[in-house]
Amino acid sequence: MAIDILALAAHRDDVEQTCGGTLLKMAERGYRAGILDLTQGEMGTRGTAEERASEAADAARILKVSWREALGIPDGCVENTWENRLKVVRVLREQCPRVLILPYWEGRHPDHYTASILGYEASFLAGLAKLDLDQVSVGQRFADKALKGRSFSRAGGDSDKSGALAPESLAPHRPFKIIYASLYRDVRPTFVVDITDQFETRFAALMAYKSQFTDQEAGSGIFPAQKEIRARVESMARYYGTLGGVTYAEPFVQKEIGLVDDVLAIPVKSI
Numbered sequence: 717m718a719i720d721i722l723a724l725a726a727h728r729d730d731v732e733q734t735c736g737g738t739l740l741k742m743a744e745r746g747y748r749a750g751i752l753d754l755t756q757g758e759m760g761t762r763g764t765a766e767e768r769a770s771e772a773a774d775a776a777r778i779l780k781v782s783w784r785e786a787l788g789i790p791d792g793c794v795e796n797t798w799e800n801r802l803k804v805v806r807v808l809r810e811q812c813p814r815v816l817i818l819p820y821w822e823g824r825h826p827d828h829y830t831a832s833i834l835g836y837e838a839s840f841l842a843g844l845a846k847l848d849l850d851q852v853s854v855g856q857r858f859a860d861k862a863l864k865g866r867s868f869s870r871a872g873g874d875s876d877k878s879g880a881l882a883p884e885s886l887a888p889h890r891p892f893k894i895i896y897a898s899l900y901r902d903v904r905p906t907f908v909v910d911i912t913d914q915f916e917t918r919f920a921a922l923m924a925y926k927s928q929f930t931d932q933e934a935g936s937g938i939f940p941a942q943k944e945i946r947a948r949v950e951s952m953a954r955y956y957g958t959l960g961g962v963t964y965a966e967p968f969v970q971k972e973i974g975l976v977d978d979v980l981a982i983p984v985k986s987i
C-alpha cells in the first residue's frame with residue numbers, strides 16, 4: 717500500500733527532532749506516514765547501529781508510522797552519488813509518497829544538507845519513465861554505463877512512457893510536493909504545522925532513543941543532559957508555535973509560491 721507522506725533524513729532521530737509531530741498528526745488523520753533514514757547511525761558517539769535500529773522501530777510505533785527503513789549509506793559520509801540516488805529512487809517508486817519531507821538544504825552537518833540535495837535529485841529521477849532500475853544496477857561500477865547506456869540515453873522526456881519499462885519494473889513516481897523541515901537551521905519558515913496535540917508524543921518518540929538521550933558518561937561533553945533536552949525541544953516548538961499563533965509547532969520551507977482559494981480562510985492573524 718502506498719505511503720501518503722514520507723520523511724527522508726540522514727540519521728535516525730533526525731525526523732523525530734524536526735518533523736515527528738507533523739508525521740504523527742498526519743497519521744492521526746488517517747494518512748500513511750513513512751520514514752526513510754539514509755544511514756544506520758554507526759558513527760554516533762553513543763550506542764551501536766543495532767541499538768539505534770530497535771530504538772528507531774520504537775519511535776516509529778510511537779509516531780504511528782506505517783513504514784520505516786534505513787538505507788546502508790555510511791554514517792558521516794552521505795554523498796550525492798548516482799548509486800545513492802538510485803537507492804532513494806527505488807524507495808520512492810516502491811512507496812509512492814505524495815508528499816516528501818526533506819531536510820533543509822543548508823546546515824552545519826554535511827550529512828543533513830547532502831541528504832536534502834540527494835532527496836531532491838532522486839525525486840526528479842524517480843519520475844523519469846525510461847529510468848529502469850532493473851537495467852541500471854545500483855552497483856557503483858555501473859555509474860558511467862548507466863549514464864551513457866541505452867536505458868538512460870534513450871529517455872526522450874519523462875512524459876513519453878512508450879516501451880520504457882518491463883511490466884514487472886517499478887513504475888515511475890515523483891512526489892507531488894516536497895517540503896523542507898527547517899528546524900535545524902535558523903531560517904524563516906514558509907509555514908508551520910500546529911503540533912500542540914502531538915507535542916508530548918513526539919517528545920516520547922525522541923526519548924525512545926535511550927542510547928542517545930539517557931544521561932550517561934559517554935559523550936557527556938557534547939550531549940546535553942536530558943532535562944536540558946526537554947527545555948530546548950520545548951522552547952523551539954514554542955517559538956515556532958508563537959509564529960503561528962498556537963502553542964507548539966514545527967517549521968517548514970517550501971520553494972513554491974502559496975496558492976490561496978479563499979482569502980477569508982487564511983489562518984494566523986496579522987495584528
Ligand SMILES: [Zn+2]
Nearest residue numbers: 726727730828
Ligand atoms: Zn542528524
